Amino acid sequence: MKYGYGVDLGGTTVKMGLFRQDGRLLDKWEIDTDVSSGGRNIPSDIGRSILADMKKHSFAKEDYLGVGIGVPGQVWSDGTADAVNLGWKRLPLIPELESVTGLRAVGDNDANTAAMGEYWQGGGKGYDSLALITLGTGVGGGIIVDGKCLQGAHRAGGEIGHLPIEPNETRVCGCGNRGCLEQYASATGCARLAMDALAEFDTPSTLRSCPKIDAKAVWDAVKAGDGLALRVADKFCTYLARGLAIVANTVDPEVLVLGGGVSRAGKVLIDMVTERYRVYAFNACKDTPIVLASLGNDAGMYGSMANLL
Amino acid sequence: MKYGYGVDLGGTTVKMGLFRQDGRLLDKWEIDTDVSSGGRNIPSDIGRSILADMKKHSFAKEDYLGVGIGVPGQVWSDGTADAVNLGWKRLPLIPELESVTGLRAVGDNDANTAAMGEYWQGGGKGYDSLALITLGTGVGGGIIVDGKCLQGAHRAGGEIGHLPIEPNETRVCGCGNRGCLEQYASATGCARLAMDALAEFDTPSTLRSCPKIDAKAVWDAVKAGDGLALRVADKFCTYLARGLAIVANTVDPEVLVLGGGVSRAGKVLIDMVTERYRVYAFNACKDTPIVLASLGNDAGMYGSMANLL
Numbered sequence: 001m002k003y004g005y006g007v008d009l010g011g012t013t014v015k016m017g018l019f020r021q022d023g024r025l026l027d028k029w030e031i032d033t034d035v036s037s038g039g040r041n042i043p044s045d046i047g048r049s050i051l052a053d054m055k056k057h058s059f060a061k062e063d064y065l066g067v068g069i070g071v072p073g074q075v076w077s078d079g080t081a082d083a084v085n086l087g088w089k090r091l092p093l094i095p096e097l098e099s100v101t102g103l104r105a106v107g108d109n110d111a112n113t114a115a116m117g118e119y120w121q122g123g124g125k126g127y128d129s130l131a132l133i134t135l136g137t138g139v140g141g142g143i144i145v146d147g148k149c150l151q152g153a154h155r156a157g158g159e160i161g162h163l164p165i166e167p168n169e170t171r172v173c174g175c176g177n178r179g180c181l182e183q184y185a186s187a188t189g190c191a192r193l194a195m196d197a198l199a200e201f202d203t204p205s206t207l208r209s210c211p212k213i214d215a216k217a218v219w220d221a222v223k224a225g226d227g228l229a230l231r232v233a234d235k236f237c238t239y240l241a242r243g244l245a246i247v248a249n250t251v252d253p254e255v256l257v258l259g260g261g262v263s264r265a266g267k268v269l270i271d272m273v274t275e276r277y278r279v280y281a282f283n284a285c286k287d288t289p290i291v292l293a294s295l296g297n298d299a300g301m302y303g304s305m306a307n308l309l
Numbered sequence: 310m311k312y313g314y315g316v317d318l319g320g321t322t323v324k325m326g327l328f329r330q331d332g333r334l335l336d337k338w339e340i341d342t343d344v345s346s347g348g349r350n351i352p353s354d355i356g357r358s359i360l361a362d363m364k365k366h367s368f369a370k371e372d373y374l375g376v377g378i379g380v381p382g383q384v385w386s387d388g389t390a391d392a393v394n395l396g397w398k399r400l401p402l403i404p405e406l407e408s409v410t411g412l413r414a415v416g417d418n419d420a421n422t423a424a425m426g427e428y429w430q431g432g433g434k435g436y437d438s439l440a441l442i443t444l445g446t447g448v449g450g451g452i453i454v455d456g457k458c459l460q461g462a463h464r465a466g467g468e469i470g471h472l473p474i475e476p477n478e479t480r481v482c483g484c485g486n487r488g489c490l491e492q493y494a495s496a497t498g499c500a501r502l503a504m505d506a507l508a509e510f511d512t513p514s515t516l517r518s519c520p521k522i523d524a525k526a527v528w529d530a531v532k533a534g535d536g537l538a539l540r541v542a543d544k545f546c547t548y549l550a551r552g553l554a555i556v557a558n559t560v561d562p563e564v565l566v567l568g569g570g571v572s573r574a575g576k577v578l579i580d581m582v583t584e585r586y587r588v589y590a591f592n593a594c595k596d597t598p599i600v601l602a603s604l605g606n607d608a609g610m611y612g613s614m615a616n617l618l
Contacts, residue, residue: 129462143559150454152561153438154593159558164551164589166476175592242473249468250452250559252461280473283484284463 003057004065004308005050005103006117008110008300009033011072011085014046015297018053019305021065023121027053028301039086043093047100054101066104067097068304070113074155081107106307110300111158112149114293115142117303118257122295127254131247132293133160134260135215135240138174139182139189143251150251161186163243184239187262190215194232203228219265233272241276248277248285259293266292312366313374313617314359314412315426317419317609318342320381320394323355326610327362330374330618332430336362337610348395352402356409363410375413376406377613379422383464390416415616419609420467421458423602424451426612427566431604436563440556441602442469443569444524444549447483448491448498452560459560470495472552493548496571499524503541512537528574542581550585557586557594568602575601 001020008015010033017028031049034041050067069075071093073083079094097105108116115132124130124144134140139161143150150157161182162175169179183189194213198205205228210217218236221229244256256277263269274290281288295302310329317324319342326337340358343350359376378384380402382392388403406414417425424441433439433453443449450469452459459466470491471484478488492498503522507514514537519526527545530538553565565586572578583599590597604611 145454145459150560152594153563153597154561156558156561156591156593159561159591159593162558162591164554164558167547167551177589177591238476242476245473246555247559249465249471249473250556251459252463252465252468254462280486282465282468282471282486284465284468285461288462 001063002065003059003063004305005053005067006301006303006305007046007067007069008113008304009042009046009069009071011035014042014049015301016046016049016053017298017301017305018057019302021309023302025298025302028298033086035086039083039088040091042086043091043096044100047097050101050103061102064103065308066106067101068113068307069093069097069105069107070110070300070304071107072110074109075107079107104308108149108304108307109155111140112142112151113303113307114140114259114299115144115158115303116149116306117295117299117301118259118293119144119147119303120306121302122299123257123259123291123293124255129251129253130255130257131158131160131251131253132257132259133240133244133247134293135186135258135262136260137186137188139186140260143247143253145251145253160243160247163246165239165242181239181243185236185243187215187260190218190232190236190262193235194218194229197228197232201228201231205229215262216264219262219269222265223268237269237272238276241273242280244273244277244290245280245282245285248288249282252285254288256288256290257293258290259299263292310372311374312368312372313614314362314376315610315612315614316355316376316378317422317613318351318355318378318380320344323351323358324606324610325355325358325362326607326614327366328611328614332611334607334611337607342395344395348392348397349400351395352400352405353409356406359410359412370411373412374617375415376410377422377616378402378406378414378416379419379609379613380416381419383418384416388416413617417458417613417616418464420449421451421460422612422616423449423568423608424453424467424612425458425615426604426608426610427568427602428453428456428612429615430611431608432566432568432600432602433564438560438562439564439566440467440469440560440562441566441568442549442553442556443602444495444567444571445569446495446497448495449569452556452562454560454562469552469556472555474548474551490548490552494545494552496524496569499527499541499545499571502544503527503538506537506541510537510540514538524571525573528571528578531574532577546578546581547585550582551589553582553586553599554589554591554594557597558591561594563597565597565599566602567599568608572601
């Protein structure tokens, strides 16, 4: 049996896990992300935390497969990494991790590692290919085919959040385009669809007395049978379903996995999206299952470990 | 140097080529496709034609890499093939080809083999990944990543023609859905966009005196500066550009290749599509080149040979 470290680097904390190669998580912990000094202390902080953990165990060095890491940015083939929110531009992440730990290190973008995690041990376990769509502040994505991540020629493989989905949109997306999937099918998008609906219709709704309209409030109201919330959810799910159908008709993964904060809405979301997905998907793909991600915030850690295998 | 046969099976003719492994086409010929008796004579017809060609050359049997074939349908992992237009349902294509020729045989769908051909020796030569979009009677597609075709879990990888692109469409596509890319960006779609525009606007246009409105007539009028035709081309290219942006944001190939009858419009089509593509594509992909396919009707033959390598 071999072991490895899976690391998920975020803007505020670094999640770290010691795994067995069979997918069992033996231990996990977190350290703070030190964004001072252009984030240049982060690699050594992570490396020293791993070194300290290695001392707790009696494994031989050959028993370790290495250190996998997911970053909120890009890891290039020379081992340097870019991450705008950490202040990184071609920071030598992989060489530094290797030099501090003495172990092999590999890295990838965090959306891709999350997809790899769900593929290895999560909602996509047992399937040969999957697309993970994370419905958070934005919409992220990662596509795995035959155990490999579709990186893309410009690292834009799986950029599902920026599928041009609504030709008539006038508002501008964070990316600068108009009508991206993320403008509707994210937590932010869900809240905005709700605000729009509250302004457009004068039907009564529990959302009107809600102190803060967010995705959770919308889906709680959906579960309570609120008519206006159902209308919002219909629109949200229709956009999302068209996005999923696009992924199915292009890559045709064996399973579509929904993760991120909005996916906590659970079964009602899956049921509404699946019904609408079947309208838009190509015949051969109409029965592709749409399932919930199951690793939550640990997906990146799992995926980083999977990238060592 | 090794040799191989690349075969492109169509509904009326079978195109056959003898290739060197370096991509040089040594000879090509055609035989009729015998669709009588549920198409059951086709494999032996092809096999015997190859046998006859082998007798003309002095190569040893070990010099042959085999026979590759592209079919208007699916080839399954057991070597059987389905092709509705030929009357095939689980016809043992690959075993029969192998038994008649004594050579190894491999097969794939014709859209995928065309993509593989353009990747190997055509418009995508020198790139690591590509998407081929064929603008013919319908819109077909094939996606190659790292030399391998994205087949998909249900063989729907690259089904770009059925991307749900227009949520407001009321007319039904051949596939049963509404608003598929193929309803606009095919030769048929182009002609229909023109008919719609002629009915909607009363501006003068050379298209009004055209005995038959087809994609060629539209693009000839575009080149002559006809205002109404330009309006049609704008719509056609906008839909196509959104489809290409979707492929780019999902798979992010290094190059986008346009083939099929409508692509004969040439540079004016490429220029108009590229301009609109840049509006919809994600930032990282805005400079992905859009180029013309270069193998024409030979793409399938080339791709079938490439599948032997």
